[in-house]
Amino acid sequence: MQTLTQRLANPARFMELSARLLPWISGAAGILLVSGLYLAFFASPADYQQGETVRIMYIHVPCAWLSMMVYGLIALSSFGLLVFRHPLADVSAKAAAPLGAAFTFLALLTGSLWGKPMWGTYWVWDARLTSVLILFFLYLGLMALRSALEDESAAAKLTAILALVGVTILPIIKFSVDWWNTLHQPSTDFTSTVDPSMRLPLLVMAVAFTLLFFAMHLKAMRNEILRRRVKALRTQAVAGRDRLAAQAANHGAAE
Amino acid sequence: MKSFWALLSRDVRLAVREGGAIGTALGFFLVVVSLMPLGLGPDLNLLSRIAAGVLWIALLLAALLSLNRIFEADHEDGTLDVLATGPLPLELVTAAKSLAHWITTGIPLAIMAPVLGILLNLDLAAYPILVATTLAGTPAVSFLGAIGAALTMKTRRGGLLLALIVLPLYVPTLIFGISAVSAGAGPTGLAASFLILAAISLVAIVLGPLAAAAALKVQLQ
Numbered sequence: 001m002q003t004l005t006q007r008l009a010n011p012a013r014f015m016e017l018s019a020r021l022l023p024w025i026s027g028a029a030g031i032l033l034v035s036g037l038y039l040a041f042f043a044s045p046a047d048y049q050q051g052e053t054v055r056i057m058y059i060h061v062p063c064a065w066l067s068m069m070v071y072g073l074i075a076l077s078s079f080g081l082l083v084f085r086h087p088l089a090d091v092s093a094k095a096a097a098p099l100g101a102a103f104t105f106l107a108l109l110t111g112s113l114w115g116k117p118m119w120g121t122y123w124v125w126d127a128r129l130t131s132v133l134i135l136f137f138l139y140l141g142l143m144a145l146r147s148a149l150e151d152e153s154a155a156a157k158l159t160a161i162l163a164l165v166g167v168t169i170l171p172i173i174k175f176s177v178d179w180w181n182t183l184h185q186p187s188t189d190f191t192s193t194v195d196p197s198m199r200l201p202l203l204v205m206a207v208a209f210t211l212l213f214f215a216m217h218l219k220a221m222r223n224e225i226l227r228r229r230v231k232a233l234r235t236q237a238v239a240g241r242d243r244l245a246a247q248a249a250n251h252g253a254a255e
Numbered sequence: 256m257k258s259f260w261a262l263l264s265r266d267v268r269l270a271v272r273e274g275g276a277i278g279t280a281l282g283f284f285l286v287v288v289s290l291m292p293l294g295l296g297p298d299l300n301l302l303s304r305i306a307a308g309v310l311w312i313a314l315l316l317a318a319l320l321s322l323n324r325i326f327e328a329d330h331e332d333g334t335l336d337v338l339a340t341g342p343l344p345l346e347l348v349t350a351a352k353s354l355a356h357w358i359t360t361g362i363p364l365a366i367m368a369p370v371l372g373i374l375l376n377l378d379l380a381a382y383p384i385l386v387a388t389t390l391a392g393t394p395a396v397s398f399l400g401a402i403g404a405a406l407t408m409k410t411r412r413g414g415l416l417l418a419l420i421v422l423p424l425y426v427p428t429l430i431f432g433i434s435a436v437s438a439g440a441g442p443t444g445l446a447a448s449f450l451i452l453a454a455i456s457l458v459a460i461v462l463g464p465l466a467a468a469a470a471l472k473v474q475l476q
Contacts (some may be wrong), residue, residue: 082469137423142420148410157473158406162420165402166468169424172455176427180434 001108005080009087026215032208039201058201062209063107067135070100070213074142075167077162088221090156091228093163094146095220099213101139108132121172131177138166147155258343259351266355276324280317280360281367287313288371298320306375307385307436311374313371314364314389315396315425321360322400323417325352326408326471339475348465349471353401361393381436388449394456395428398463405470427455 008014040058074096080089112122112128123129142159149155270276291309292302302416314315329335329352340350369382377385403421407413435448 134423134426137419141420141423143405144416148407148412148416154409154473156471161466161470161473162402162406165424165462168426169399170461172427172458173423176430176451180430229278 005086011087014088015222015225018222022215022218022222025211025218029208029211029215032204032211036201036204036208039124039204044197044201053114053117054198056110057198058205060107060110060114062206063103063110064132065206066209067100067107067132069102069210070096070103071135071138071170072112073217074100074163078163081160081161081241082164083155090160090220091224092217093160094156095217095224096140097139097146097159098162099216099220101136101143103209103213104139108136113206119134127178127180130180131174134168134173138170142166258341259347262338262348262351263355263358266352267358269350270359271354273457276321277359277363280321281363283320284313284317284364284367285371288374289314291375297370301346303376303378304387306372306377307381309375309431310368310371310377310385311389311429311432313390313395314368315422315429317364318360318393318396318400318416319418319421321356322404322421323407323413325356325401325404326467327404327413330408335471336475339471345468345471346464347400349405349467350460353460353463357394357397361397362390365389365393384445385436386448388452389434391449391453391456392428392432395452395459396425398456398459399428401463401467402470405467405474408471409474428452431455438456 008017038056040055044055044058046052046054074093077089077093079094080086081093108129111132115124116122142162145162146155146159149158288309291305291313295301295305326335329338339345341348343351365386369377371384372382372385400417400421403417403424405418406420410416431448431452434451435445
């Protein structure tokens with residue numbers, strides 16, 4: 001009895017399955033995103049204290065949530081690559097890194113746009129902001145290391161090692177930065193303190209953004225697999241041409 | 256164990272006899288610290304307040320400069336391949352090389368730090384604390400740095416990449432290093448940040464050689 005991850009080790013089967021799943025995930029993400037945006041911008045009330053700026057939260061919170069989840073996914077994929085040598089693990093880690101960096105950047109950007117009217121400044125050196133910024137640096141480090149290495153299989157393993165080192169150090173960084181300075185409001189317990197009129201749009205947006213990420217991630221993984229196939233075919237074609245040329249040369253020499 | 260000490264003493268001797276390496280790091284440390292008053296103005300009160308931060312940041316940058324030499328030189332002349340096939344596990348090879356880096360870079364920089372503190376009008380009472388915290392914190396700099404050095408060993412433009420990878424990992428060391436020296440923490444706060452700093456170094460001593468060895472194995476195949 002094979003588990004799902006084992007069956008997915010065959011890229012052809014992954015391509016088939018993802019081709020079938022992708023329209024559904026993208027469709028669901030699209031519908032939820034549109035209805036979530038409608039709920040967030042028209043159907044939900046403005047905050048009594050923050051006014052209209054509270055609507056930034058509906059984008060900010062899902063991005064911040066994804067910035068952490070995607071790093072978790074990269075760490076998991078890296079573990080899968082180094083321990084189980086799963087062929088799709090590296091494809092997943094590689095495809096997720098730029099997406100994670102983009103969501104982290106969006107979380108920082110929307111947070112700073114919200115901070116200007118609320119805190120009176122675009123940026124404060126508060127603990128949460130700082131640890132998300134460092135998370136962003138970790139993403140950049142992963143992408144930079146991969147792009148600097150020519151050998152793809154070595155690049156895969158080395159970035160996986162870096163991702164696992166990052167995930168080990170991340171709690172220490174988080175702890176030290178919290179200890180250093182705290183201004184950001186602590187995490188909210190969404191079941192109790194957020195009004196239902198705001199909880200629903202936030203929940204819809206969080207699910208929509210998560211589905212959006214998975215749709216983009218699947219697509220990026222498919223592209224990466226196709227890119228590798230094209231590369232392999234090119235190498236084969238070049239090798240084949242060389243062999244033909246060598247045969248022709250031998251033939252000529254024999255005659 | 257014998258080969259561990261042999262490798263350690265070889266690396267230390269190489270660093271000392273080559274000259275250059277230690278002197279350059281110390282010179283860089285001196286120059287960066289002297290640039291600070293030029294950039295920030297000669298106000299002694301201000302300098303005294305930010306002295307700990309300036310010293311720690313300059314120390315990190317100075318240590319960073321020498322990190323890429325941990326494995327690069329041995330990789331270029333093939334020594335690393337010999338070490339990898341030798342009896343000593345690769346984890347201990349990386350541990351010995353990181354330790355050698357700490358002895359030849361971390362300790363000199365830690366000793367130099369209070370001397371440069373004079374330039375920044377650092378409070379006299381903070382001197383012993385500064386030496387103690389830099390000594391406790393610099394192992395983390397060397398051992399975490401070794402991970403970055405191993406990961407970027409074969410890359411072109413390795414130095415810049417190394418900084419991008421390693422500096423975020425130094426954040427905890429920097430924060431607790433500075434908070435220990437900055438006055439106002441009180442004896443309990445001081446003891447707490449000193450102990451946490453030592454704990455971070457211990458974590459780095461375990462994690463660093465393992466990760467660095469894993470990175471070397473990938474590249475030496």
